[in-house]
Amino acid sequence: MSVRSKLASFDNDIDFPRLWRIGAVVSLVLLLLSGGALVGRGLNLGIDFEGGTAWEVQAPDASVADAREVLTPLGLGNAKIQFVGGDNLRVQAEPGDDAGLAEVTVALAELAGADRTDVAISTVGPTWGDEILEKAQRALIVFFVLIAAYIAVRLEWKMAVGALAAVVHDILIVIGFYAVFQLEVTPATVIAILTIMGYSLYDTIVVFDKAQANAERPALAQKMNYTDLMSLSLNQVLMRSINTSITSLLPVLSMLFVGSFLLGAVTLQEFAYALAVGLGIGAYSSIFVATPIVAWLKEREPQQQNLRQRLEAQSARRTGQPVAATVSPSEPRPAGTAPLLSGRVIPPRPRKKGKRR
């Protein structure tokens, strides 16, 4: 039976706790890479954050060398000149006086064989970027507080901790991605990163909601420890996560494709990079970051500790092994033991009160 048909027919029984350990290593490596790149290479900030002037014009017949030749006499010999999205020539100059702005515009228009007004110019003051960042940070903090409150009320506070940890993890890794590949950070990037948070949460909440529903069933909750319950819930909603991620990713990939290869709509491309990476990471983190954190927190509850000991005792009686006095939840399950209840079995749903139709 192929993996896909297994998934589609709910036969999947993936041992998530074991994968979590791999995930922890993966996340750690990614986070270290991100941190290293941020410290080592820093971010390639666009003019919106650095301040300065950027010209952009469609110049199908010109080359970077041509542009440099034209601009050097105007004092822009060391400006950043590149082609973005096909034949869009982009010139970026440090913040300075606006004196030569018009000459540069005219020179570029001549080079491109276009009208002066076809040159897109954007000038940004040196403090503008700080302001965008400041506002984004403020938005982020308020967002965290409100979302944490919302999840705490609708689900529970431990889940809020897990969900937010996953969001922070995602944001750090996306920023790290930008640092590693030196992609230009623009306001579009900031938007994309903020969007990613929403996505990451959507996935995470789907998983948590399932776990919460499972935990409310005595038939399940009394038979397995919380880690296994989470693993079961993940197995049950895995296809859901995969499909929601795919359907979200398809439009983003289309943006990436159209933006970079077809029409040179640079802004689209800028959005799409961050979104594509973020969506992937968001799907991953809801399974490998948010969930294990909640499981770990829950296992610390005395009620769970008791349950765990009882379950250990039961299985020891069955297998004739001596009982370990207490098993710390972070300790791995002995290899080879299957989860106590596989995802294959659908427990009876409690009879609902009210009319049955």
Place this chain on the structure above:
Amino acid sequence: MRRNGLASLVSIVVLAIGGLGWTLAAENEPLLGLDLQGGVSVVLEPTGEFDESAIPQAIEIIRQRVDGIGVAEPEITRQDDAIVVQLPGIADRDQALELVGQTAELRFRPVLQLLPPGLEGLELPGEEPAGEPDADEPDTDEPDADEPDADDEQGFGLAPGELAAPLQAEDPTESDPAPDEPTLTPPAGQDPAELTPPAPPAPTTGVEDLELTSSDDDDPDQPVTLGEFDDDGNEVARYRLGPAAATGEILSSANARIEQLGQWTVGVQIRGDRIADFNVIAGECFNGGPSCPTRQLAIVLDGRVVSAPSINAPSFDADGISISGDFSEGEAKDLALVLRYGSLPVELVAQQTQSVSASIGQDALDAGVLAGLIGLALVTVYMLVYYRLLGMVAMLSLAVSAALLWTMIAWLGSSQGLALTLAGVTGIILSIGVAVDSNVVFYEHLKEEVAGGRSLRAAIDGSFASAFSTIVKADVASLIGAGILYWLTVGPVRGFALFLGLATLLDLISSYFFMRPLALILVKSKRLQNRPRLFGMPTPKVDRGLAIDEGAPA
């Protein structure tokens, strides 16, 4: 329950189609942002200390300036303390900056001479011949070559008996009332002196004195020729003015007020330490001295004469000046506003200017639309292959959401002036994924139940209930995010957040009112009932001989 389902299904479809019909009928169209249609946008931020009320005032003044050059649909909005000015269709960045970025100065200039208002094509100050690059900053300008010659300097003594040209608007299209001649009078208690007839014009030295001085040459230390305009931009009077005698900073406040006779006047207070300066000018004008032969003192803002009251007293108290004339309430209030805030009440710095040509904007729009369509096609294929009939339900539900979203965007664009930017387009493209997500959550729930051995029919209600509670939780989290982005950020982020938020909201609505009833109807239909494969459903485990420890209710 089922009746309800059908009713809600019908009503939401009617609503969606009605919305589209209304959009077409009302000719609502999305308003395209500058990055999609070309134009100049400037973000201005105040520097230094400023009053809370300064920002709305500044916006008002900028709006007047922009209206003055006749931009179609300018957008001037406030975001926190920043002022965002968007001028679609203007390709010249420098002109736009000049227009909005300068803190214009209010100047008091003595009137040397009254001239007939221009009858030739109206040339507004600040307008330049099109297509001529102009990178000059006005403040770095050399004074123009038309330095007044010695004749001008003292040549204002008038030959007695010469009469002034009658002052009246000679606009062929409209019969404007002759401009009122406001007077500047001492406080109540003193009888305002009789209005003196304006002094006869001085012989002009050349034709350039009759022409309106361009904004670049509006030098406070030189005589200039400026016009007074009505609200429609028609010139109603033209003045030859002497060098500025004072600027707006001598004023401490100005208020429109109503006198006993029901006349509107503007009360002006001069700063206590500057009243002496003001009285020097006032005395000069009152006596019709050489530098103020007409006895009128013009109030000039942004190269336009706002008012030119005659001076009716040799000296004034700092808080006892009133400008009276044939003012309507609105005129008095406007004049007071100009006097109070004539110079922008706060210094603004252009933090970000962007100019996008129409062709680049068009390309971006095309790319966005294309990306959206391709994305939609991919999602459609995926959903149809994976969920078959239910996938079709998902796409129909998306179509309903899309119709409602389009209605809203078009309405917001047409009546609320909310522009759709590329960021907004991106938000909409992304929302395709969001809208389908909720379908996936529901269908997977359903499949799980069916795999557990229930029939589709039995599973569908319970599945929807629990799936919908998940959808609500997840969507509310998204809405919180979008709301915060909308409130706390500036510029493109806002548009993005708004459209994403709208799409999320519509997702909730269409899930409940469209997806659920339609899925119910399909599942319960006799013809489709025993063909779970059509719904992309798994074969129940029971049939595959898998152990099951549950008696699933049939």
